[in-house]
Amino acid sequence: MIRWIFLFSVFGRTFCQSNTDVQNLLTQLFTTNSYNYLIRPSTDQSVTKEVYISFTLYGITGIDEIEQKLTTTGWLEIHWQDDLLTWTPSSYGGLQELYVPQGNIWKPDISLQNGFSDLKELGSKFIQVNIQSDGQVTWRPFQVFSTKCSLDSTYFPFDRQTCDLVFVAWSLDRHDVFLAQYSDGIDISEELQSHGEWEIITSSATDEVESYETKVKFTIVIQRKPxxxxxxxxxxxxxxxxxxxxxxxxxxxxxxxxxxxxxxxxxxxxxxxxxxxxxxxxxxxxxxxxxxxxxxxxxxxxxxxxxxxxxxxxxxxxEEPVYRILKMLTLRMRGKKVSISEESKTDAVAEKDVxxxxxxxxxxxxxxxxxxxxxxxxxxxxxxxxxxxxx
Missing domain, CATH: 1.20.58.390 (Neurotransmitter-gated ion-channel transmembrane domain)
Incomplete structure (x- = not known):
């Protein structure tokens, strides 16, 4: 047993992160290095920062056909490289990742372009951002999204609706931040809450580049349960x-x-x-x-x-005479063919019987x-x- 301990101490290394390691890393990144969340995290500010977005749907909250509004619940998963938040894990007890509040680091000002309410910051103050030692940042803001959706009820109750969630970097143009899709469509949560009236048929995600901005559009196709x-x-x-x-x-x-x-x-x-x-x-x-x-x-x-x-x-x-059209209809119902010429000849008796x-x-x-x-x-x-x- 002593031999194995000796060999492991010579040829192997163990890492045990303590609270001191985390404190030293935070001090190094945010105090010593004077990290500023107002600065775009690129060592070369002329290089465009690529940001990748995916959307996970947790449930459809409701559809308002008068206001043309779709309300969904879910979260975004946003990835980017922060060149100013990197470290050597071996210097901090093998610490590979770090969690900090989302307000402490730089984030792209992503917002819902076709939203129904005022522009607000995604997520909440208590949401933590994951930072890897190589600078990879993952941000998962959870939110209820209310989006405008052009609803066509022509085929009610067999109608199918197509709605979009369009996310854009509101202030930064495409030379500063380039938004791109992280997945081919909308990811459906394993705990998806089914809706009593609507079911999800399919989804897709596309990148759109305009003159000054980039955006990611998530499209969801839903169908009414009739x-x-x-x-x-x-x-x-x-x-x-x-x-x-x-x-x-x-x-x-x-x-x-x-x-x-x-x-x-x-x-x-x-x-x-x-x-x-x-x-x-x-x-x-x-x-x-x-x-x-x-x-x-x-x-x-x-x-x-x-x-x-x-x-x-x-x-x-x-004594009241029956209307001629009713007489002709009645005689036809009896199986007699009546024409105007025949009527003038011999069917006077039959007409009187009606x-x-x-x-x-x-x-x-x-x-x-x-x-x-x-x-x-x-x-x-x-x-x-x-x-x-x-x-």
Missing amino acids: LFVIMNFVLPIILLSLLDIFTFKIPADIGERLGYTITVWLSFAVFLTIVSASLPQSSETVPIMSVYIIIQLVMGTLIVLISTVESGLITLSA TWKEAITALDKLLFWICFAIFVLSTAIAFLVAGLKYK
Whole structure:
């Protein structure tokens, strides 16, 4: 055992950093060397300082479709070389890295260019910056980012949105600081907090160079989860529309028909006041689903008006002549082909047999299939067009 201890003491070295080593290093860097965080950390001030940025997403906090705002939570990982913060580890007990508050060293004045609030310094005073012995600095400011995002709700609730987070060195031009992406896209945290309404589809990161500045743009593509909207809003609207159409299956001479029609229409109107709070409230684009709802509401209103007129016509006495168009429709429903020339010859007896009740019944059959066809076509078109954006 003594032999091994002797050999290790001769041929090996051990490092044990003490608080004295850390204190001596801090004194050397910030006092003896007179480190100044106002000076760009390059021994050659004519050389551009390269700064690399990556973004890790922790969660989507919310989306405001009226204000066109995306709120996300995450942190940036920013790397650069500080030529003024280097040391020899063997001189300080093998100390390889150091942590200091972010306000004690030079940092690029990176800010969110398309932010929703005033310009503020990234991070907080208590956040520590990691410094390696070779001068490599890593800064991880955690923040809630509120960014402007142009939201297009045309395909609601199957819409997909693309939003950008653009970071720029606000005061320093591209000859002083050059910003570049550190990763190909947005890094997703392993502890990502899922959002009840939106899910992340893809992301990307790009460098952009303009005349006086450089910027890094992180793009995130999100898609709405349509299940809640379909189950709680779309499906009830479809069922109410069907109830409205089946009004024509109720005999017009039954007094409850008009009450049924008005009740369904009022239910539709009350439900729409609830649905309107969940629809995207923006005048920039009109959701296809809003157009679909308007079509169903207009059709429901026409059904109420037609039912009201029919209720008045069916109470007319037998002496009142049935309108010619209703007579022709009724005879066609009987399976007889009627033309103007034939009508003037031999069908006078058949026309006299047409009553108001039979005429209204024939009209109801025709209107039922017309409204049902409009309902099926509008529903299919709305879902096909909106669903094209959903994958």
